[in-house]
Amino acid sequence: MxxxxxxxxxxxxxxxxxxxxxxxxxxxPPRVLQAMSKQIINPDLDPDFPNWLLETSRLVGKIIKTKNEVLILPGEGMLALDAALNSVIKPNDEVLVLASGIFGHGFADMVKNCRGKPIVVATDGYDEVLSVEKVKEALDNHPNITAITLVHCETPSGTLNPLKEICKVCQKSDAITIVDAVSSNGGTDILTDEFGIDINLGASQKVFSAPPGIAFMSLSERAIEVINERESIPTFYSDLSVWTKSWIKNRSLPFTHSISDLYAFRESVEIILEEGxxxxxxxxxxxxxxxxxxxxxxxxxxxxxxxxxxxxxxxxxxxxxxxxxxxxxxxxxxxxxxxxxxxxxxxxxxxxxxxxxxxxxxxxxxxxxxxxxxxxxxxxxxxxxxxxxxxxxxxxxx
Amino acid sequence: MxxxxxxxxxxxxxxxxxxxxxxxxxxxPPRVLQAMSKQIINPDLDPDFPNWLLETSRLVGKIIKTKNEVLILPGEGMLALDAALNSVIKPNDEVLVLASGIFGHGFADMVKNCRGKPIVVATDGYDEVLSVEKVKEALDNHPNITAITLVHCETPSGTLNPLKEICKVCQKSDAITIVDAVSSNGGTDILTDEFGIDINLGASQKVFSAPPGIAFMSLSERAIEVINERESIPTFYSDLSVWTKSWIKNRSLPFTHSISDLYAFRESVEIILEEGxxxxxxxxxxxxxxxxxxxxxxxxxxxxxxxxxxxxxxxxxxxxxxxxxxxxxxxxxxxxxxxxxxxxxxxxxxxxxxxxxxxxxxxxxxxxxxxxxxxxxxxxxxxxxxxxxxxxxxxxxx
Known part of the structure; x- marks a missing residue:
């Protein structure tokens, strides 16, 4: 027995x-571990590196269905969240925070930390998903919001918010939509451009099944504008304008990228696309x-x-x-x-x-x-x- | 021929x-690449991980000769610089910036970005090293400085500042000494505690010869106090109080660490200690x-x-x-x-x-x-x- x-x-x-x-x-996966054990190149000096990284970011774009720029950052998923909020939200900005669980409510704290003003639309319990109707109402009541945050997959409760429907409602607003799809990107169909997501956040260690250490995000043209227009922020590592100005504009990196993590991540991306x-x-x-x-x-x-x-x-x-x-x-x-x-x-x-x-x-x-x-x-x-x-x-x- | x-x-x-x-x-080195290709563990949940990371940080402490806490962060060396400055410098703080090259002068920009006031002591050319006498003078003339920044190895010019002598002079001040020894830690003898360095910054991809992706820093008790006492800063990823409160206090991590990079880094640390x-x-x-x-x-x-x-x-x-x-x-x-x-x-x-x-x-x-x-x-x-x-x-x- x-x-x-x-x-x-x-x-x-x-x-x-x-x-x-x-x-x-x-x-x-073994293929990813093997890719990671390759001898490194020098990402600051290797003349072929920028093209390779650009190609990698475009392959990620295929997975999350966007033609927008995809930034790939050397850090954990939290870096993408932190950088997006800090680079978009100005002091006293009203931000609509859609919250159905720990991560959703966490955004409210991060918005406050950025000196923004969170307006929270929450579910009654963490075992529910957001109501599209309530989001619509909040948008009508708060026409001055500059950003909207939404967690697609609430990993701690295992729920998935109705992204498409919520985004449809949010498209009527000029606010920058920031979607944490860290635990859903690659695992379910997210049509970033069609849904009108300005910033779609992801990370290497979830569906991509690469080791933790890489964060990524797509940036709509409007998001890039907002990032470039605002005054500089105190931090360098979380300042996306550093990346828009050096990487997006000149395809040069502001500092040394995590090349071994990128090898692993690239292999994961290839695996996802090979499977279909x-x-x-x-x-x-x-x-x-x-x-x-x-x-x-x-x-x-x-x-x-x-x-x-x-x-x-x-x-x-x-x-x-x-x-x-x-x-x-x-x-x-x-x-x-x-x-x-x-x-x-x-x-x-x-x-x-x-x-x-x-x-x-x-x-x-x-x-x-x-x-x-x-x-x-x-x-x-x-x-x-x-x-x-x-x-x-x-x-x-x- | x-x-x-x-x-x-x-x-x-x-x-x-x-x-x-x-x-x-x-x-x-091949040994490091091999270590990196191991299957990962889950750094958030594996009950043995905190001890392993603590042990790793203490081994790093042996190399840079400190009994202080050594934080190991998931990001590039720039993260350590950014986090140290943002977490220590309050708006309007006077900071003595000792500059003998590109990186040294770069600290002045970062201090300004943190809303601090840099007081720069510079060499005439980048082909020189800092004068201890000038540092002494500046310290006498600016008794209210709260921090001092110094780059030990000016990597872009290939020079090494007289760290021991400068630190000896700086010890007379209460200011927090922040030393960028990213390109010298492990390659030359730095007695962090004896020299009285409050924050010694390092990274994986220089003398440690691990892939880029890990930054580290030692923190004196006084540095930890200063970090804990100040009000919270907007960024989460570069906020060292997040680490002092979760890692130093409770040995739990604020977010997922880059485990494969840590495998590589740990192997590099072992190699340095094995060689002697x-x-x-x-x-x-x-x-x-x-x-x-x-x-x-x-x-x-x-x-x-x-x-x-x-x-x-x-x-x-x-x-x-x-x-x-x-x-x-x-x-x-x-x-x-x-x-x-x-x-x-x-x-x-x-x-x-x-x-x-x-x-x-x-x-x-x-x-x-x-x-x-x-x-x-x-x-x-x-x-x-x-x-x-x-x-x-x-x-x-x-």
């Missing part, structure tokens, strides 16, 4: 590695559907209120009553070699568990390993469970 | 790679001396006014009259597969050529390849030269 099989020792996992099944950083965008989106959808069913089959309740709210890149379930999530996570990690995530903060901390079915992780093999480890761990904690039920439900719904 | 040997085609170099001999990013600090410093000294002699033997004039001013990590020669540096660089790159650097700006642009004898590059094999390519390229341009003279002088002085 499956429960009699001796699990590997922690030493085994230390040597051979574990499965990352948290919503980013994800496992990195539609194939990738479909793969995420299928995995998501199968994982929801598998989780429910083992007795877990989905965190988002409706299946329609679930992001195809991350699945959040409620932690069953009586289970200490930290202990569950550690058991899965130490005994079964699988890493899943919880969340944090007063609403979600200890209350949800999350599977990161994004990018390289959106495949049946990895999903089933993670589900089996979760099922067995829950049973180890005395949770009523029929081993194998998840597996069966997975395949029935895949 | 050596000049009859057919040089490899550009295709050969495209496939097999070239030698980087610019002052950073340098070639990355004194051995490494001596190696840099020997290579520097031999390269100076080799360059002079091929008829080049050293850019720094005196041999004593030369940094052991980078050697700057004047570009001979009549030679277009851009063309020389491209010839060396395309025909002989070696990358050297020039410099930029009104003082140095087109006027100096630089060899990056730092870190992995500070070895006779690489140095001789670079010197041979330089010698032959100069001859190709009609410069009067006796092939092999550099080689002879190199060994005589090594």
């Amino acid at each position: 499956i429960q009699d099989i001796e699990t590997p020792s922690e030493e085994f996992f230390n040597i051979h590695g574990r499965l990352l099944y948290a919503p980013g950083p994800t496992m990195v 965008l539609e194939n990738g989106f479909r793969r995420h959808k299928r995995i998501s559907k199968a994982i929801i069913a598998a989780g429910q089959a083992m007795g877990l309740e989905l965190y988002p209120k409706k299946n329609d709210y679930v992001s195809p890149t991350v699945t959040a379930f409620k932690v069953p009553t009586g289970i200490d999530f930290e202990k569950l996570m550690l058991l899965m990690w130490k005994k079964y070699g699988v890493l899943i995530a919880g969340a944090w903060g007063p609403v979600l901390g200890g209350r949800v568990l999350r599977l990161g079915n994004m990018g390289f992780g959106a495949n049946p093999q990895f999903a089933l390993i993670a589900l089996a480890a979760l099922e067995k761990s829950l049973k180890d904690f005395g949770f009523q469970i029929k081993l194998g039920a998840a597996n069966e439900a997975f395949w029935e719904n895949y | 050596i000049q009859d040997i057919e040089t490899p085609s550009e295709e050969f170099f495209n496939i097999h790679g070239r030698l980087l001999y610019a002052p950073g990013p340098t070639m990355v 600090l004194e051995n490494g410093f001596r190696r840099h000294k020997r290579i520097s001396k031999a390269i100076i002699a080799a360059g002079q033997a091929m008829g080049l004039e050293l850019y720094p006014k005196k041999n004593d001013y030369v940094s052991p990590t980078v050697t700057a020669f004047k570009v001979p009259t009549g030679i277009d540096f851009e063309k020389l660089m491209l010839l060396m790159w395309k025909k002989y597969g070696v990358l050297i650097a020039g410099a930029w700006g009104p003082v140095l642009g087109g006027r100096v050529l630089r060899l990056g004898n730092m870190g992995f590059g500070a070895n006779p094999q690489f140095a001789l390849i670079a010197l041979a390519a330089l010698e032959k390229s100069l001859k190709d341009f009609g410069f009067q030269i006796k092939l092999g003279a550099a080689n002879e002088a190199f060994w005589e002085n090594y």
Whole structure:
């Protein structure tokens, strides 16, 4: 019987590695790791580098369906958020902050930090998605806003906001739309130009499944104008005008780029395009559907209120009553070699568990390993469970 | 005869790679590349990660001889500079800027950008190093300064400022000393604590010879106090109080760290310590001396006014009259597969050529390849030269 099989020792996992099944950083495909181990070139001096980087940014543009400039920055996703807000928002600017979870509300703090004035449109709970009607109302009531922030995939709650519909409403405003699609870019169809997104933010370690260290963003002409017109900001590293003036204008870099991270990121971009965008989106959808069913089959309740709210890149379930999530996570990690995530903060901390079915992780093999480890761990904690039920439900719904 | 040997085609170099001999990013040792190609862990969730990162920062502390906290940041060296200045300097603060070259003067612009007031003490030319006497005078004349900035190795001019002597004078002031030792940390003995440096800034791609993408800095207790006491700054990515509050206080990270870059950086740190600090410093000294002699033997004039001013990590020669540096660089790159650097700006642009004898590059094999390519390229341009003279002088002085 499956429960009699001796699990590997922690030493085994230390040597051979574990499965990352948290919503980013994800496992990195072997091809990407190999690309990363190439000898570096000098990005400041190599005469071929600017073209290669430009080509890379255009390939990213294909994935997020934009003809706009795509900046690729040496830093974590947070750098893209920080740089976009600091470079666009002037002191006392009114900014419409659309918030359906931790990250959405986080934007309000960042806007305040930029000395802007956040006007927050929020959902009642983190298990919901934004109401297009409420956004419309807020836009009518606040005609002077200069920017709108929206988180597409609320990674901590596993929800996906109705981007297309919200953007349609926002297009009537002159405000710069700043969309955090860090956990959805590449995993679901985002038509940046058609939706009218001025700034679409992404990062390497989510659906792209490259190591963390690269952030990117598309910039509409209007966004570039706004960035260039405003007075300089105190920080250099987060000042996008440094990039518009040196990279966009002259194709020269303001400082040394992270070349090994770029090798990895470029390989990830190639992999996404080789698979075909539609194939990738479909793969995420299928995995998501199968994982929801598998989780429910083992007795877990989905965190988002409706299946329609679930992001195809991350699945959040409620932690069953009586289970200490930290202990569950550690058991899965130490005994079964699988890493899943919880969340944090007063609403979600200890209350949800999350599977990161994004990018390289959106495949049946990895999903089933993670589900089996979760099922067995829950049973180890005395949770009523029929081993194998998840597996069966997975395949029935895949 | 050596000049009859057919040089490899550009295709050969495209496939097999070239030698980087610019002052950073340098070639990355195979061990470091291998470390980088390991599957990643999740730095946000892996329970063992904080200890590993702390251990890494303490090993860096051994290299720069400090018991202070060492922050390791996900970004380029510029991030460390930007974050240190923005987090320490308050609007209207008077900052003493010690400037002997492009980077030194650059600090004045960054201080202005932070809304601080730079008081510049400069050398007459970029071929000189700072006068301790002048620094002393400035300190006496400006008792209200809150910070002092100093660039140890002026990479663009290849000079090394008398750090120990300047720091001794600065210790009499309460101001926070911010030292950019990005191109010298690890390559020459910097006793951070003994010299009384509050913030010592470094980066992965110079002497450490890891790929670009990691910045680091030591922070004295006083620096941490100053950072924690001031009001929050608009940027998140460059705000060191975010790191003092989350990493230094709780050993938790404010956002996802660049784990692959950290793998590489850690391996580089281990390599430096395995070699032994004194051995490494001596190696840099020997290579520097031999390269100076080799360059002079091929008829080049050293850019720094005196041999004593030369940094052991980078050697700057004047570009001979009549030679277009851009063309020389491209010839060396395309025909002989070696990358050297020039410099930029009104003082140095087109006027100096630089060899990056730092870190992995500070070895006779690489140095001789670079010197041979330089010698032959100069001859190709009609410069009067006796092939092999550099080689002879190199060994005589090594």
